Amino acid sequence: MSRSLARGLLRGTLTLALVTSTTVLGSAVAHAATPRLALTALSFEKPTVDATTTATAVNRLTFTVTNTDPEAETVRGVVTLRTRSTVTGEVVGHERLAHYLYGSTSENADFVSGTPQQSTYAYDFRVPRFSDSATTTWEVTRVTILAGERETTISGDKLQAFPGTRFVAQTAVDASGPTVDTIQLANNEPFLYVNDKPASYAYTFNVQDYGAGFWKGTLKVAGPGGQSVTTPFTWERPANSWGGITCGGSDTSGGEEATYVACTARVTLPAGASPGNWRLSQLVLFNNAGVRTTYQNPTAPSVTVTANSTVQASEFAVSPAVVNNWREDAVVELSWAVTDALRGVASARFWLSAGCRQSTLPVNRPDGHLAVTVQVSTGTEACSVTGVAIVDGAGRAALYGSMFGAPDPQIRITRVASTEPPTALGATLSPKTAPASELYDLPPVELTVSAALKVAPARIATTYVYDVDGNVVYQSWGSGDQAEDGTLTDHLYLGWYGLTTGEYTIGFTLADAAERSTSYGVLGDPTSEPMPGGPLVFSVTEG
Template structure:
């Protein structure tokens, strides 16, 4: 198949369309025309816009057509940019306007009128107040038209037959963009990177500002050992599914670039020599073409390694598993380190899920192993060691764990299992007898003696049975287990009272391991007999 561009004069303007022709095997045959997409009109409302006194916009209106009579939708993008009157080059970030047939809420352009076969749209282009001279030109540089699986691209050269540009009277931007402090971002907050398994990406966070023409783009250059260097260009981008913007991995900021938070990834090659890398230059451009160069800006340096000098082995955690069911506990991560110069200056352990944390500086044990204390918080079920960084006295680094993309020692802290349900040794009620007149205003205290096991008891259900085994009152809630195993609760008695007689107390207990047991409950087949006899509440006359 081949694509041909056809031109025809319509309403005083040239029309640009995409047509598709086909060749039949064995010869050429006449056939129905293939549907075409075309731009038939495009013009700015004002040939000159003056923004020297205040902000202004210029309305762009365009019409697109589709010769497919069965089409139900048409859409596309119009791209616009500023051209310098000094250099003649297009400068600054492009503006894009998404449009769609009968779209009224979620596109940039306004649907004016028409059908999927011929429809008109408009867009108010915000005109920048600043350029590199007293005038600048704005141009439509590209129009795309899409319907179904067909797309037409109208290039800048073809657009020159329309009213595709206008002149802007502007103020002169005499300065370049500025930045706030530069820091390491994302998982790059620790300045160590492993390059033994492949490239590593360093994230740099900063905010670019330009209150005149706005921030456009930039370049980051790192300098490494042995004269090595890495240069990374970047700019901000519009989000694909909204009118929001993104600079690197950060969403936010304004589309005119006056204030833009950026998090830019710089990839270090797998062949990078181990050692120190520094931010040698940050170059920023604004939308008027102005440039600011920060040479050797104040920023964290980083260290790369593939564990060629300092190395660790024999990783272990003891005690493990830990019994942290009732309170936080301490454990210890140990390792053997070789190749260090001037001793070990730091060991940092990154642990996932937030239930464990390094608790102090490393120490050297009597056998020469390095030990790092780790706090395991109460009832944390599991913690995975995601990264270990070891720094010797000369600044050389060894890295381990998936947080660095380094060899993973496979360390995980676990909690000792608890598989036995709560065991009751006896129970009592105080008071065990009440006159009927006081039932609605009383809550007898239920004291349960339990066997202290691994997981603490943390919830209780209390049931009151009449002589026929019917439940006449019940309550549920959290509870706690004392050091000696005592669990305390209170009976809920109905406000409407109880008839005189004897009522049996039954209950369920559950622990932090989600094990449970039932006691003195006649309506449950798994209920245990209460040691020392049942707990009975007697309701007397009066």
């Protein structure tokens, strides 16, 4: 091959490679284009609204969003509105949210028309009547668009490029701030254990503002040594909520006007918070017009904080720790020792898991320990101490148990074990026979079973009546409690079942409170025992 031919072939090959590379690259760029979400139109219907005399003035907001993804099947999002004070120029009051969803009129912004690629929505904004001045500006501050995992937010200068993002409302002036009613502790327990981890407690109260409506607040607590913690709170509308709002976990059935709001404000104290009394020193409330109400040292319960570094309790014990409460309540003694108490022990309270409760006030024992009695309810399998609060005469506290996040006193009360199944000693019927003509008026046949008295009480769980072919012609479920002499009774209403002349055999199953069972004379049960004293038979005679 000549050099010129070789060079020609090489140039052709390079040209073909370059063309191929360019085509592939162009294709890759085209396929890599990311779909875009955008706001293309937004405006209020009216530039001004008079809301001075009514709470039902409405200004319609219409907006259009686009999605360049041709395969998109839906789009959704939220439009945020805020009020801007004419007095201060600041954005004030709680945000108003207009949720929208393609094809839906169940959101507070309705779908009007379009496709997932371009859709229009309308939100009838009910203009609040009250503000801090005679005129108020309402504006859209943010628009969020979501499609699948993609999200776009339009705000600031990009949003202000739309000419219809604001309108002016004539409003009534609200110069008074919110008010609060009784302030309480959320769990009514005035104790908090704070050691090497932060710990929290909460206040509950109701805020009223029948003008502009409640917006937000702060709650300040003060403790020993000048320590303090300030907690902000406000209300929100939970997802998929129709009319309900929540403030710190307290639910209120009310609209966005928030004229009456139940609030829970949770206070978190830092690790190592000073032990002693922590009080509510200040409560500040704002309404949607920005008007402020300040309560200094409001009436509210305080909280005693401890790390068990002052007064302490130890040597927790319970006697007996195992009880027989199968048939009746049991009573045990719970004792403990206290050290470093000033002016004695003022109070001692124990919280126990279900089935047990403290039943007496503490008493001093001769050995220097204190003791209370605990009542263990009938049938309770086990219970434990979940909380202990010991307070000395100086108001200092020691806390124990899981409910306070404090050291476990390790007190557990258990029921004595039942290891034997129920046992029948004998069984009788009364009457044992009846003529066929009298069956309809026959009073119930009484089955009496004599059963051994064991740890767990027994009952007749099921009674079966069989014909001569072994078919069940009658069945009953359950009898009353076992008597003190061990007997059990079941009443069989045989007269209602059209029994014919012949003999009918009885079988039954005993079950106890420990869920063990024993069967006697039950056909088809390979574990069934023979009837004690022989088969139990009811006879229907002629006549």
